[in-house]
Structure formats: C-alpha cells, structure tokens
Amino acid sequence: MRISEIYASLQGEGRYAGTPSTFVRTSGCNLRCTWCDTPFTSWEPTGTERTVADVRAAVAALAPRHAVVTGGEPLLLPEVPELCRQLRAAGMHVTIETAGSLLPAAAPAAIADFLSISPKLASSTPPAATAGSWSARHEAARRRDDVLIALMQAPHQLKFVIGSPADLAEACSWLDDLAGKGATVDPDAVFLMPEGRDPARLAATAAWLEPEAQRRGFHLAPRHHIAWFGDTRGT
Numbered sequence: 392m393r394i395s396e397i398y399a400s401l402q403g404e405g406r407y408a409g410t411p412s413t414f415v416r417t418s419g420c421n422l423r424c425t426w427c428d429t430p431f432t433s434w435e436p437t438g439t440e441r442t443v444a445d446v447r448a449a450v451a452a453l454a455p456r457h458a459v460v461t462g463g464e465p466l467l468l469p470e471v472p473e474l475c476r477q478l479r480a481a482g483m484h485v486t487i488e489t490a491g492s493l494l495p496a497a498a499p500a501a502i503a504d505f506l507s508i509s510p511k512l513a514s515s516t517p518p519a520a521t522a523g524s525w526s527a528r529h530e531a532a533r534r535r536d537d538v539l540i541a542l543m544q545a546p547h548q549l550k551f552v553i554g555s556p557a558d559l560a561e562a563c564s565w566l567d568d569l570a571g572k573g574a575t576v577d578p579d580a581v582f583l584m585p586e587g588r589d590p591a592r593l594a595a596t597a598a599w600l601e602p603e604a605q606r607r608g609f610h611l612a613p614r615h616h617i618a619w620f621g622d623t624r625g626t
Contacts, residue, residue, distance in 0.1 A: 392470040393418040393438040394446060395431060395463070398625045399453040403616025405507055405582050406548050407486065411455040415446060417471065420464040421532050422490055423525040424515040426552070428588055428622070432463035443474045450478060460503075461488035466495050475502040491539045491549075492532050500545035508542055509550045510534065512561050514586075534565075540574045547580060550612060553600055554586035563607070578608035585614065588622045 395418040402410045416429070418438035427433050441449075450458055458478050465471045465487055472495050475485045484504045487495075491508040499506055511533040519526045543549075551562040562583070570576045583604045585596035593614055604611045620626035 392441060392443070392446075392468045392474075393436070394441045395429075395436075395438040396625060397446065397449045397453075399455050400626050401616065401619065402457070402459060402486075403614060403619065403626075404584060405550055405610075405612050406505070407457065408612075408615050410457050412457040412459045412486075413450050413453045413455045415450060415458060415460045415465075415474070417460070417462045417465045417468050419467050420462055420490075421467060421492060422464065422511060422515070423517055423521070423523075423529050424511060425517045426515065426554070426586055429463065431624075436463065443470050443477065446474055447477050447481070450483070451481065456482065457484045457486070459486045459488060459507075464490055464493065466493040469496065471495070472497045472502045479504065489542070490533070491542055492535045494538050494541055498545075499542050504546065506542055506545050506547040507550055508539065508547055509552065510539060510562075510565065512551065512553075512558050512565075514554060514558050514561075515552070536569060536572060539569060540572060543569075543574055543576075548582050549576075549580055550582045550584055552586045553583050554596060556599075558586075559583070559600070559603060579610070581607075581609040582612035583609050584612035587614070588617065590618055593617060 395416040402412045418432045418436040420433035486505045487503045488507040491510045585593045587593045601611045
C-alpha cells in the first residue's frame with residue numbers, strides 16, 4: 392500500500408484533540424477538495440509502497456498508543472482493514488479518518504475503535520474547468536448517505552469543514568436528511584471545523600461559528616495543530 396508518511400504528534404482536531412498519536416497517512420484519494428490541505432495525497436499523490444508488516448513495525452517503534460490512519464482516503468486501500476486489525480490486536484486505539492464516501496470490506500466497528508468522518512460539502516468541489524473532469528467526479532462521489540449511515544453504526548464523529556454560513560446551512564440540512572433516513576444523529580458527535588490553513592483565517596471563521604455551534608449543541612473543532620506547529624507536514 393502506498394504510504395505518504397508515518398509520524399508521532401498530537402491529534403489536532405475533534406474528539407481526541409491533544410492526544411499523543413501516531414499518524415499513518417496513506418496516499419491516494421477518490422475526491423479532489425478544492426481546499427485540500429494534503430495535496431501530496433490527492434491532487435499529486437506521492438508515497439512509498441509498504442507492506443502491512445512494515446507499517447505495523449514503524450508504528451510500534453513510536454511511543455503513542457493511539458494510531459490515526461488517515462489520508463488521502465485510507466478506505467481506498469484494501470490493506471487498511473488488516474493493518475487496523477493488527478494495530479488493535481497490539482493494544483492500540485485506532486482511529487480511521489475518512490470522507491465517508493467509501494465502505495471498508497469489513498464492518499467498521501470490527502476494524503477501528505473510532506471513525507472520524509468528514510463529509511464533504513458542495514464548497515469542496517473544484518471548478519468545472521479543472522483538469523481530469525475532477526469537478527464532476529468529485530461532485531458525484533462526495534455524498535453517499537447510504538455509506539454515511541453504515542459508518543455511523545460505529546463510534547464516530549461527523550466533522551464538517553465550514554468556511555461560510557452557506558456551508559453551515561448545508562451541513563445542518565444534510566444532518567436532517569440523514570435523520571430522515573433513519574440515522575441516529577447525536578449532536579454531541581457533530582464537530583464544526585473552520586476551513587483554513589492560517590491562524591487569522593481560522594480565528595475569523597471561529598468567531599461567528601462558535602455561537603452557532605453552541606446554539607445547536609454541536610462542538611466547535613479548532614484546528615489546533617495549525618496553532619501548535621503551523622501549516623507543516625509531519626505534525
């Protein structure tokens with residue numbers, strides 16, 4: 392499987408923010424978010440082919456006992472469920488970070504302790520003139536309510552990237568749609584994360600987003616790692 396990087400740091404987003412974690416970043420994605428902060432795993436995917444055993448050994452060599460398997464889109468890689476099973480068997484807490492548009496070959500709860508699901512809103516779609524027909528491909532793939540509902544059977548958070556009031560309105564409408572289709576939508580599992588890669592922009596969005604999150608019983612999800620380390624790889 393193609394791996395972009397493996398490193399130890401602090402989880403910067405969501406429920407486990409601040410937790411020492413080992414990140415396994417896979418390379419390759421079925422989406423092309425216009426604001427993607429890891430283009431080296433999506434727009435221009437790069438990495439090294441590594442076996443499950445090799446990755447497991449690299450994770451074991453680092454101190455944290457929380458492992459975060461992220462991307463790109465890790466559920467694209469058929470080896471990821473087995474990697475996660477082996478990490479859990481070694482006593483690690485495993486989080487999979489996914490856009491929620493693909494299902495793993497095994498039941499999600501059987502391979503991960505926690506799913507960080509980040510459904511992609513319409514503002515993530517690249518312009519129509521984008522090479523490779525990625526505008527249409529992204530738009531066709533980004534929303535799969537059947538997949539989301541299946542993933543939500545496992546312990547999870549729903550993390551929406553919000554850059555505007557229109558994004559917030561879409562996220563709330565999407566949650567209503569999921570509930571209308573029979574999903575149990577727990578407000579305590581919903582995290583609203585300001586979009587951006589610099590502290591000033593994140594702070595400006597958080598200023599109006601925080602009261603909106605509180606009013607709905609959602610969490611504000613600051614991008615702590617930007618404040619801690621800056622917009623750098625391996626953090």
